[in-house]
Amino acid sequence: MLSHAVDTATVDGLDGLTIGRLADASGHSKSGIATLFGSKEQLQLAVVAAAREVFIDRVVAPARARTPRGLIRVCTLLGDWLDYSRDRVFRGGCFFAATSVEFDAKPGVVRDAIVAASSEWEDYLTVSIEYAMAAGELPLLDDARQLTFEMVSFLEAANTRSLLHTSEEPYRRAEVALRARLTSLGGDPELIASIGAAPAG
């Protein structure tokens, strides 16, 4: 039920969601959906929370389980993010890439929730980079937040451009960009090569 809502929100936007269409798609009645969530705004908040769960399951949790702290985990996170976008876990690509832009100029609790979830992800990536720094794996880096900005820039650009042009090429561009930047910071080329190396890794 919510998963379908998250899916269509990545295509039509979080404002493009309507209780009526959601009811039809799920087989329930319109008033059933309306009373379940209370209001459209609360529905939007529930959708953001559901998308956050999926994102954690698809990107953060696997990387935590598979790789130890350090540069290898940073590379795994980046690769898993690209897979999460490439595999079209949501029809319209990354949920937060879509809704961040939709709500970036619309103050309110929905934007706050989107910002909170996005910040959570970027904070985690920043901390992961800091572990790599502490381990001496990125000797030429002095500002983890700056690198986070650059990495997520590539990720989201690849997501949007892949959708716009229905092409896989932007993902390859992002992989090249990620590897080049990490290499320029003194990262181990062997670790870095894991980005975009295997279909699922």
Next chain:
Amino acid sequence: MLSHAVDTATVDGLDGLTIGRLADASGHSKSGIATLFGSKEQLQLAVVAAAREVFIDRVVAPARARTPRGLIRVCTLLGDWLDYSRDRVFRGGCFFAATSVEFDAKPGVVRDAIVAASSEWEDYLTVSIEYAMAAGELPLLDDARQLTFEMVSFLEAANTRSLLHTSEEPYRRAEVALRARLTSLGGDPELIASIGAAPAG
């Protein structure tokens, strides 16, 4: 009239535009707007065309007029883009950053128009980079399109994040990222320093 439509489209989206609100805001009647454009889709196309004109006037034309071909023009284009976003030429930031994401999963003539205008801009940036390459000003670069991808990634990320957090910091992050990348490609540091150097240049 159209300028107000472009403005609100960057906030509420191109689908969020309504003929009724547009009529109220412009003092015209609802049917006056409707017959003027024929349909909502044609209104959206007119808005895209109007935004394209503004973008050219604010970013492309000034750089062409002010600087010669080569790395200096590339830097000017990038700096002017950041100013175009930072100055809130449109209330919701860059029009194409907003509408590209809105329509990236919605096939149709509107998306086609957005893709065409965006491609036009990126093609121009790519050609500008190629002039710099031909002049030997980026000796370590071998793929202009790859650099274009990386540059616009930083630009659009700064635009969205500045709006999301109502902060100027993302622009400084983008400037740092742009300069670092151009420097790593062997660009003249003195030219590159022009990005983010002066308030208007």
Next chain:
DNA sequence: GAAGAATACGAACGATCGTACTTATGAACA
């Protein structure tokens, strides 16, 4: 000055929006 096209208007169309209110349905519990 008369005839024509072009433009903007008010009014209304059916459809859909978010929401509120009322009525069954059904499980939990005394």
Next chain:
DNA sequence: TGTTCATAAGTACGATCGTTCGTATTCTTC
């Protein structure tokens, strides 16, 4: 078995959506 309470359905509300119609006004052109 009878009562309670939450869940969902049905219905209806006012508002707004995009669009169409017929009409009035303005401007061009002969």
